[in-house]
Amino acid sequence: MDLPVTPPIEPMLATLARELPTGPLRYEPKWDGFRCIVFRSGDELLLQSRNLKPLDRYFPELREPLLRLLPDRCVVDGELVVPRDGILDFDALSERIHPADSRVRMLAERTPARFVAFDLLALGDDDLMAASFAERREALERAMRATSPPVHLTPVTDDPATADDWFARFEGAGLDGVVAKPAAGPYAPGKRTLVKVKHQRTADVVVGGFRWHKDGQGVGSLLLGLYDETGTLRHIGVAAAFAAKRRRELIDELAPYRPAEGETLSDHPWADGDGMTGTPRGPSRWNQAKDTSWEPLRPELVAEVAYEQLQGDRLRHGARFLRWRPDRDPDSCRYDQLETPPPAELAHLFAV
CATH class of the missing domain: 2.40.50.140 (Nucleic acid-binding proteins)
Known part of the structure; x- marks a missing residue:
């Protein structure tokens, strides 16, 4: 693929905390799905899982919208989720990992997945991994200004009170908690530089x-x-x-x-x-x-x-x-x- 960042790339990870940290941080909802890094170069598309394996065959319904809605050359980190009846349904998402192509395609119609973007690793000829998260987020917002379902941009805030509200209010929708990201931090593959706060x-x-x-x-x-x-x-x-x-x-x-x-x-x-x-x-x-x-x-x-x-x-x-x-x-x-x-x-x- 003609990209400045090529697969496979280990996703950046998080350590678990029981209280929401404060500081020069950005907060996002923690989506309950499959981690997925999308590599797009023209008509070439690769969906990479957390364990560096391809996910494309399990989510055929996302190929067309990702090619239509993402920039022509980009690497985007995010999450695959399946919403059903107003909540995220992890069981329905897990059922998609099936060896039979006919079943995968049936489920793609019955319980279609969505992609939620939350980081930008590359855009055009630019490798953004050394840039701060604040810079990468601004670039991601510009790149996805015209996005629409089933491709989404995750919300972000620098206000701990808003993050606390998300933590309490959106659990009923099936979200896992809140992730805190250092605003000045680079993208560090495989490193636990983020903090996740989960319900227990x-x-x-x-x-x-x-x-x-x-x-x-x-x-x-x-x-x-x-x-x-x-x-x-x-x-x-x-x-x-x-x-x-x-x-x-x-x-x-x-x-x-x-x-x-x-x-x-x-x-x-x-x-x-x-x-x-x-x-x-x-x-x-x-x-x-x-x-x-x-x-x-x-x-x-x-x-x-x-x-x-x-x-x-x-x-x-x-x-x-x-x-x-x-x-x-x-x-x-x-x-x-x-x-x-x-x-x-x-x-x-x-x-x-």
């Missing part, structure tokens, strides 16, 4: 099973559940990322809840059978070779976990184990304990 809450959950760590030396993840309004224990996600010492400790802590020799736990709520939706079985969408086998536990053990947000009836990201809650009755671990953010108007953000 706690919940008491039933531990209904576990998976062994891939090294076979301890517990890799805990399978978490909540009871719905019908009294069914639904699998909502996992808690993982334990240190090696903690993985070994968990073996002994889970032992009293594992089936005795010869016991099958056939009445386990996630056992195979008709109507057992939401079980932790099934292949990984991202890695078909990944071992997703699991071992059941009697659903009597309650843990407190930290989580960021709910997507439908499941955790959007993995939870973080905090502590055991022997004082809690598993039957009390219900969805109604979770905080539900009020709905927000996603159209407002797309209109900014």
Whole structure:
């Protein structure tokens, strides 16, 4: 491609904070989608993922609008999102990563994606990566002055109060939080020079099973559940990322809840059978070779976990184990304990 910045380029990354930083910063909403760097040179177009792989075949509906709305030669960093029913639907976005071209094209019509731009790495013959973010943002605004859906320019502010308002108000639209960017900072591929502030809450959950760590030396993840309004224990996600010492400790802590020799736990709520939706079985969408086998536990053990947000009836990201809650009755671990953010108007953000 005839560009001053050529693929692949590692995207600039962020570190996690629990409070909004202040200083000579620019703030943006944190979009909940797939990171995507768009390389455009005339009729040549490449959509590059965070892990440096091409995304073009999964989002054919974006080729025409990106060629029509982006400058003739440019490199733009942004996010692919799928809005549906007024919120960002990450599950619908994930379904697009499918090996069958016919399914991808069907989903492109049913749940079309949008591209939200938030940085400009190159324009024409100019490599902008060494320029400050403030300069790159001004250039991006000029380059995308005439943009329209499904290509958008993310809003930006230097006012912490406005960023706080975005953090609180737009979670209901499915956004992840807020990103803070140094106004004077260059584009630093692969470096965590940004700061992301994400929503985090706690919940008491039933531990209904576990998976062994891939090294076979301890517990890799805990399978978490909540009871719905019908009294069914639904699998909502996992808690993982334990240190090696903690993985070994968990073996002994889970032992009293594992089936005795010869016991099958056939009445386990996630056992195979008709109507057992939401079980932790099934292949990984991202890695078909990944071992997703699991071992059941009697659903009597309650843990407190930290989580960021709910997507439908499941955790959007993995939870973080905090502590055991022997004082809690598993039957009390219900969805109604979770905080539900009020709905927000996603159209407002797309209109900014």
